[in-house]
Amino acid sequence: MSKDKQFVSEITPQGEDFSRWYIDVIKKAELMDYSPVRGCIVFRPDGFEIWEHIKDAMDVRFRETGHRNAYFPMFIPESFFQKEKEHVEGFNPELPWVTEAGGEKLEERLAIRPTSETMIGHMYSKWIQSYRDLPVLINQWANVVRWEKRTLPFLRTSEFLWQEGHTAHETEEEAREETMKMLEVYREVIEDVLAIPVVVGEKTPSERFAGAVNTYSLEAMMRDGRAVQAGTSHYLGTKFAVAFDIKYLSRDNTLEYVHTTSWGTSTRLIGSLIMVHGDDRGLALPPKVAPTQVIMIPIGPPKTRDAVLARTDELYAELKKAGVRVKVDDRSDVSPGWKFNEYEMRGVPVRLELGPRDMENGVCVLVSRISGEKKVVQQSNLVDEINAMLAQVQQEMYDRAKSFMQENFYSVNTLDEMKALMEEKRGFTLAGWCGSEECEDKVKEVTGATSRNIPFKPSEEKSVCLCCGQPAKHTVVFARAY
Amino acid sequence: MSKDKQFVSEITPQGEDFSRWYIDVIKKAELMDYSPVRGCIVFRPDGFEIWEHIKDAMDVRFRETGHRNAYFPMFIPESFFQKEKEHVEGFNPELPWVTEAGGEKLEERLAIRPTSETMIGHMYSKWIQSYRDLPVLINQWANVVRWEKRTLPFLRTSEFLWQEGHTAHETEEEAREETMKMLEVYREVIEDVLAIPVVVGEKTPSERFAGAVNTYSLEAMMRDGRAVQAGTSHYLGTKFAVAFDIKYLSRDNTLEYVHTTSWGTSTRLIGSLIMVHGDDRGLALPPKVAPTQVIMIPIGPPKTRDAVLARTDELYAELKKAGVRVKVDDRSDVSPGWKFNEYEMRGVPVRLELGPRDMENGVCVLVSRISGEKKVVQQSNLVDEINAMLAQVQQEMYDRAKSFMQENFYSVNTLDEMKALMEEKRGFTLAGWCGSEECEDKVKEVTGATSRNIPFKPSEEKSVCLCCGQPAKHTVVFARAY
The missing domain is CATH 3.30.110.30 (C-terminal domain of ProRS)
Structure with a gap:
């Protein structure tokens, strides 16, 4: 076996054992590591940066639709859960409890939030007095905990990261409109940014969020044919308003309950991304969320090395300046072939090769992670060529995933x-x-x-x-x- | 008492009772609210957005200095704390403990992180094998908990938000260089972005971080003359490396302990900001972190209202496009004077007034929150004028705080x-x-x-x-x- 193939050889083929393939890939690509705490993982820098790009894409759209971020305590008094019957039944089995703090036993146990409807409902009841205070459109980025029996990195972990939107409205109509609006924001980010096609629809009553009137979801198909719920948006009616006494003085001078919604997406999206796009060569990351979009690999014999490196650095600076997330691998102790395999495994969307003959001709070679297509392009037009290829890879990834979903x-x-x-x-x-x-x-x-x-x-x-x-x-x- | 003065009248003067002034201001300006959990606050949107701007200013500098973000579990097994003697002594009294989860009593209690040296040290010992793996330069944005006896919103809360950098290096020299580099990054953000002058120096041994060899700090002076530690950077020597067995194969083929650092800043910075810049009229926010930088207030009689509003909207769009964080207050049920007081109380750096006569002359009036200076400027040059005044306010705030510190x-x-x-x-x-x-x-x-x-x-x-x-x-x- 050639040394260059080592990266691939260490990854179990998808067809042989999809679960093992998944774990092999995320460990090998250094997206995560197991932690000493059951069911909790470490998000390593490449894994976490994917989340940061997802977060940015969501956040800008949340702001455009009038939402603002806030932060609420992660501790939730036990009595809060008791206020909404379905909610407590749904979440109680998964809660971790803080029973001691600061050297003393607590009078009331504190749960660590599995979601924040109760805490936020309590605060909204203080903030909302009149129709003039509505709508309240708040989102929170936070860690949450659900003590899961069976865990799987990114897809189901005890502690995970997510965003949870919580809004309050005068009317049912307005709240229902919000529920659908955020579902559409999710669809846009998941399809256009993560290149994951989804089936959008309503959950059946038995699959609803604990305490919701209606739950809507986006379902994605992994490459083993299984589904991942990529995001949910809930119309909560007046259930939480009644439980937490969130009332407002209406335009008609009557006291009314607000209508609330909540909606969330989480670091599950990282897992979905990997299972939708990856293949037997490793990860494949959509350009819009890839920590490294372009890897530059200088090639050629030792005697031309310095000249090639110098030119590589110039082109690197140009791409960097244009906002491309680019890296150079100038290690001399591993072969170009080794590097090609390594960055394919890491899912870098575009590889740029530059050798002495390319230098003479003022060109370089771009290679797509997805199609394998090689394209010789002029160095003088590099930024445009790179951006075009990144856009093309993004589209190809969506199309490929969409075809796969249709076929299955x-x-x-x-x-x-x-x-x-x-x-x-x-x-x-x-x-x-x-x-x-x-x-x-x-x-x-x-x-x-x-x-x-x-x-x-x-x-x-x-x-x-x-x-x-x-x-x-x-x-x-x-x-x-x- | 004139109705316009209501905002001011509800704020206790600083000279009368500084602590009450502080609480009055942060509640009235809706930066925070108390939560039902002892010592934990809610960061309301305006309070949280200040933190987001601080975070962005830090984050870009962390990246420029080669650091990457990651995320580690918030649960820390009890046994981890026992590994570094000083560390456990320093933090044990403040820890909250999870003792039950998922309906079962845990075999080993889990602390909620007060800081992550132990968890991260454990992971680094798995990741670091050789000098080729060094340096490791990682930062984490996270919530942490220290169960404080006496709490004060933003400045000392049981749960708070922060960033913690954790790095590992081959040599003491390199680690010490890192410690000082990040101290300088903090100084730059705190002085240039938050407009807070600081005294930079080394902590005495008794004030060191629990487990550090050297602790350096930035100390800011509040308007009541008291100090706030605005950030710290620690050289940890090989203490945590020994405790967590973080060794690497050196260039000389010997096994050596790494030298580590850690450094942190937190949502305390929000509290400092308020106590350094605020006055008897309320908050005063430096333009670089103000959620709203410019408030536009249309004035004049009802008959010109529509025309003034239309022009206000055009100017708003221009400013928005130029990246200014701007808002229009077009309420017709409160007077301009009321609005002036309200936004002064909220600390908005620049007020823009536009009336019918200004319309005729193609001008508008800018008013500085800090100096009260009024400036009549051409509408045709508004973006430049606004940017100039924002820069001026930023500088004035720093200068004013600097003079105050020198005088005291x-x-x-x-x-x-x-x-x-x-x-x-x-x-x-x-x-x-x-x-x-x-x-x-x-x-x-x-x-x-x-x-x-x-x-x-x-x-x-x-x-x-x-x-x-x-x-x-x-x-x-x-x-x-x-």
């Missing part, structure tokens, strides 16, 4: 059909559903697939429940999920 | 002198110190002042210890501190 999206009519599909090759299945929880449970029991959502734009409307054969109330996407 | 900086020779000064008017005092902890303790006991630091550039070198009269080893700044 099946329409089924019976439980047997779905079962066969799930056993042979996991993917998304579209099926009719009568609306009963009983049928939903049976689907899960028999096929391992859960209802992902009721898509807004199904490719077809199904008329019969796959389980009981009764008329279908909804057309639902079912899939095995992370 | 005393050179003293005896304990009695210092005692009298501290009783009459709190300020910074420069005094000689023999180097004994006994004398340091006595100063505190008698005067209430603690040693802030041994300044790098004292205005004079003192020769005699103010306490015992023996020859001075160091010239020290003493002050009462938050």
